Amino acid sequence: MKGSNLGEFEELVLLMVMILQEEAYVLKIQEELHAQTGRKVAMGALHTTLSRLTSKDFLTSVFTGATQERGGRRKRVYSVSAAGKSALQEATAIRKTLLDQVPNYAWQVRYI
Amino acid sequence: MKGSNLGEFEELVLLMVMILQEEAYVLKIQEELHAQTGRKVAMGALHTTLSRLTSKDFLTSVFTGATQERGGRRKRVYSVSAAGKSALQEATAIRKTLLDQVPNYAWQVRYI
DNA sequence: AGTTATTTTCGATTTTGCAGAACAAATAAA
DNA sequence: TTTATTTGTTCTGCAAAATCGAAAATAACT
Numbered sequence: 001m002k003g004s005n006l007g008e009f010e011e012l013v014l015l016m017v018m019i020l021q022e023e024a025y026v027l028k029i030q031e032e033l034h035a036q037t038g039r040k041v042a043m044g045a046l047h048t049t050l051s052r053l054t055s056k057d058f059l060t061s062v063f064t065g066a067t068q069e070r071g072g073r074r075k076r077v078y079s080v081s082a083a084g085k086s087a088l089q090e091a092t093a094i095r096k097t098l099l100d101q102v103p104n105y106a107w108q109v110r111y112i
Numbered sequence: 113m114k115g116s117n118l119g120e121f122e123e124l125v126l127l128m129v130m131i132l133q134e135e136a137y138v139l140k141i142q143e144e145l146h147a148q149t150g151r152k153v154a155m156g157a158l159h160t161t162l163s164r165l166t167s168k169d170f171l172t173s174v175f176t177g178a179t180q181e182r183g184g185r186r187k188r189v190y191s192v193s194a195a196g197k198s199a200l201q202e203a204t205a206i207r208k209t210l211l212d213q214v215p216n217y218a219w220q221v222r223y224i
Numbered sequence: 225a226g227t228t229a230t231t232t233t234c235g236a237t238t239t240t241g242c243a244g245a246a247c248a249a250a251t252a253a254a
Numbered sequence: 255t256t257t258a259t260t261t262g263t264t265c266t267g268c269a270a271a272a273t274c275g276a277a278a279a280t281a282a283c284t
Binding site: 005006007008009011012015016018019021036037091092094095097098099101102103 | 117118119120121123124127128130131133148149203204206207209210211213214215
């Protein structure tokens with residue numbers, strides 16, 4: 001219970017990987033991250049975060065066989081490990097707890 | 113809509129300030145942060161974050177008159193600005209949106 | 225004036241976030 | 255069968271965020 005805190009971007013990336021599932025490879029992640037959060041990050045940036053998350057054992061990855069598209073290299077597909085999920089879970093839970101204690105709920109985002 | 117992303121610790125601090133209200137001064141924040149999240153941060157760390165948030169205009173602060181306790185200096189009480197609230201709101205909303213797209217809700221923290 | 229508790233300020237360091245260029249692989253086109 | 259083009263990976267490097275520890279202030283009480 002040390003609280004292996006996730007950086008804010010790391011957290012977004014973990015979420016995207018969970019959402020994308022078998023489609024969780026860099027380009028897709030980058031694209032989807034932009035579509036959903038309006039954030040456009042360089043590929044290098046994403047790779048750095050991805051490998052940092054991997055060395056923290058929050059992500060694992062495997063190569064898929066190359067497809068027959070123009071320039072279609074084999075892609076590395078990521079998935080969130082159990083540790084990654086619980087880190088995410090913990091961060092979410094803590095914030096939820098705090099959020100519930102904020103007086104004047106007016107400003108809050110409605111759950112439900 | 114630039115996405116003035118909050119760091120993960122910055123976000124926790126903003127939340128604590130909102131929760132603590134008139135009691136939002138460093139020592140209290142530190143103490144409460146530890147109580148609620150199990151995280152023990154050094155005072156210096158907190159001050160750095162607090163002033164970063166202030167220069168981003170997410171926090172404002174005023175001095176209270178010193179109380180009559182032994183060693184009781186006047187404390188600087190913080191409060192979250194409108195900009196701070198919306199930054200918080202935005203971060204929360206984005207994550208909520210993503211969270212809702214994660215397949216296999218089982219692992220998720222229940223809202224409600 | 226000196227002691228004591230509380231808060232703020234000041235380096236210094238590690239970890240995260242992010243960009244861009246160089247490199248590698250695969251295929252389409254010339 | 256070379257060359258161009260697209261897709262993906264690695265490397266280098268800097269900026270911003272997270273932290274610590276110690277030094278300076280400040281305020282009451284002796």
